[in-house]
Amino acid sequence: MAALFHARRAPVVVMGVAGCGKTTVGRYLADSLRVPFEEGDDFHPRRNVESMANHTPLDDRTRSPWLAAIAGRMRVAGAEEGLVITCSALRRIYRELLRVSRPDAFFVHLTLDQDEANSRVAHRRSHYMPASLVASQFEDLEPLEDDEAGMTIDATLPAERIVAEIQTELARRT
Ligand SMILES: Nc1ncnc2c1ncn2[C@@H]1O[C@H](COP(=O)(O)OP(=O)(O)O)[C@@H](O)[C@H]1O
Numbered sequence: 343m344a345a346l347f348h349a350r351r352a353p354v355v356v357m358g359v360a361g362c363g364k365t366t367v368g369r370y371l372a373d374s375l376r377v378p379f380e381e382g383d384d385f386h387p388r389r390n391v392e393s394m395a396n397h398t399p400l401d402d403r404t405r406s407p408w409l410a411a412i413a414g415r416m417r418v419a420g421a422e423e424g425l426v427i428t429c430s431a432l433r434r435i436y437r438e439l440l441r442v443s444r445p446d447a448f449f450v451h452l453t454l455d456q457d458e459a460n461s462r463v464a465h466r467r468s469h470y471m472p473a474s475l476v477a478s479q480f481e482d483l484e485p486l487e488d489d490e491a492g493m494t495i496d497a498t499l500p501a502e503r504i505v506a507e508i509q510t511e512l513a514r515r516t
């Protein structure tokens with residue numbers, strides 16, 4: 343995997359359960375790397391957003407078009423421009439699907455416990471995701487594994503520190 347990787351070019355997928363900080367860290371990272379940023383939530387079909395807003399978690403079937411759309415965006419990311427994109431990517435098969443479109447994808451898994459995720463989602467304003475679905479996110483979560491290109495980092499560290507550690511790891515692998 344390392345041989346395929348180039349920090350400026352490989353798409354970075356910031357993953358993890360709702361509330362782990364994907365959007366916060368992803369935006370900051372994209373700014374730091376000077377690459378485009380995409381919010382994975384924007385790729386959901388409207389019915390998925392309605393489902394979550396109505397307290398019904400997504401499943402493999404309902405996530406399928408969303409993952410396909412994210413994979414499509416990753417596929418067209420220019421070789422030079424790079425990309426940071428957020429996607430919960432909770433299950434390994436979802437990540438496999440994204441890797442089909444971009445085998446060089448680098449996953450950053452932001453980890454935190456369920457209480458902290460609950461608290462963050464409950465206190466977040468202007469977002470469709472209810473805290474009632476956080477438990478289902480942990481049920482579905484299959485953490486990033488050692489043989490998957492990427493890194494796992496404590497989501498409760500300050501965002502600046504998380505971004506600095508990601509940049510260090512990207513530079514190390516280039
Ligand atoms: N490293 C962090 N430390 C403390 N709070 C954070 C951190 N990252 C994100 N947050 C806060 O947690 C909440 C969820 O973050 P968000 O980026 O929306 O997560 P996600 O996109 O994974 O759902 C927001 O209120 C955000 O400000």
Ligand SMILES: O=C(O)[C@H](O)[C@@H](O)[C@H](O)[C@H](O)COP(=O)(O)O
Nearest residue numbers: 359360361383400405430431471
């Ligand atoms: O796979 C899923 O069940 C959803 O994509 C979910 O993981 C995502 O968390 C929501 O879209 C809420 O958005 P945030 O993750 O940004 O809170």
